[in-house]
């Protein structure tokens with residue numbers, strides 16, 4: 001291909017799209033130097049042509065029809081930053097079929113249709129890059145695809161949703177209510193338009209499915225991720241965690257051993273000494289265990305206009321470079337390992353249980369016999385007076401046990417006449433204190 005300026009067609013001009021346009025304008029010199037040719041935005045598709053735009057844009061480039069971009073022969077690279085599933089999927093498929101490399105920030109789409117879209121990209125000798133879809137400003141996809149490609153990854157633990165980490169930080173440090181913190185996260189623009197997917201863990205689950213696919217070279221699907229949201233976490237739980245040397249974090253896990261893989265998103269009591277415990281506000285961090293490298297951690301902003309644009313524009317550079325060299329779409333999407341999900345009997349973790357029990361002789365020994373019957377040994381067991389006469393609170397931290405056994409313990413505790421309430425039940429990570 002002879003070297004000419006390259007033209008981007010962008011689908012969407014919201015938080016991310018406007019950051020991309022700003023970066024291409026402000027970093028023009030650096031980008032041109034790195035690529036050897038100039039990159040310019042030729043067209044931008046928006047929904048509302050009349051809307052006031054905070055970022056400068058030549059109104060001649062705005063259009064309202066996706067087809068105006070994907071079928072325009074002058075557009076070399078398509079950037080999908082409009083979000084949603086069906087229309088975005090159609091636009092990406094058509095662009096790839098038309099031989100145009102695509103960059104997307106769309107985690108919702110990649111978590112569901114990523115496998116088929118990546119195959120389509122390879123079949124059409126086009127690149128499909130999606131760095132911004134997980135941990136917006138952290139180059140985590142490149143890290144798994146390239147930086148750690150030589151190693152065998154056995155586990156990932158990550159804070160991959162900025163909204164929930166922001167809420168938990170503000171509830172703990174500023175004593176804000178859950179509602180206040182969520183409203184502020186929405187105002188600051190990190191929460192999804194419907195924040196249910198943030199607080200119920202679905203946004204993090206999508207990101208963990210994408211990361212697990214890359215880490216384990218396996219087709220991990222969104223349905224493979226077990227998800228528990230954060231809405232049941234109380235201020236009391238946060239205080240209690242602190243007293244015991246933990247912080248409460250919404251963590252994504254992807255773990256693999258000889259029994260298979262286990263991918264989850266859940267609220268966790270994380271030891272305060274663990275590096276992920278110090279990740280505050282809307283920041284993201286991904287902790288990766290490789291057999292050879294050992295422990296690594298990648299930290300940075302997980303969302304926001306310019307951090308996310310950094311990943312999108314780096315992807316644009318990579319796609320443009322390949323286009324100029326005529327080597328686009330060479331990376332095949334061909335997971336090496338067949339997917340085998342662990343059953344609950346092979347998924348193990350430690351647990352923190354807080355129970356309200358009758359303050360009577362024999363209750364303590366009944367409790368310990370329930371735990372030992374289900375093969376749970378206890379790291380700590382503490383009894384405190386309850387608020388009412390005749391009640392006591394018991395806090396138990398188990399050693400590692402299977403989720404199956406933990407489920408059986410919970411069922412038995414619920415059925416016991418000595419147990420009035422299971423106040424809280426959390427997975428514990430980072431060592432029993």
Ligand SMILES: NC(=O)C1=CN([C@@H]2O[C@H](COP(=O)(O)OP(=O)(O)OC[C@H]3O[C@@H](n4cnc5c(N)ncnc54)[C@H](OP(=O)(O)O)[C@@H]3O)[C@@H](O)[C@H]2O)C=CC1
Pocket residue numbers: 011012013014015016017045046047048049051064080081082083084087105106107108132133136189190302303304305308
């Ligand atoms: N915001 C963030 O920090 C991050 C976002 N992402 C992902 O990036 C993508 C974009 O997010 P974000 O920029 O926040 O979203 P916004 O809602 O801010 O912007 C969406 C843009 O797309 C346009 N648009 C939406 N639907 C259509 C449609 N059907 N036809 C034409 N134009 C359309 C909108 O037009 P109009 O302006 O006229 O309304 C708007 O310009 C999403 O997939 C998101 O998950 C990923 C990482 C971080």
Ligand SMILES: N[C@@H](CC=O)C(=O)O
Pocket residue numbers: 135136160161162163164190191192198203302303
């Ligand atoms: N809602 C998401 C935005 C980025 O993916 C988050 O809070 O992390």
Ligand code: NA
Pocket residue numbers: 131132133134135136137138139140141311
């Ligand atoms: Na990223």
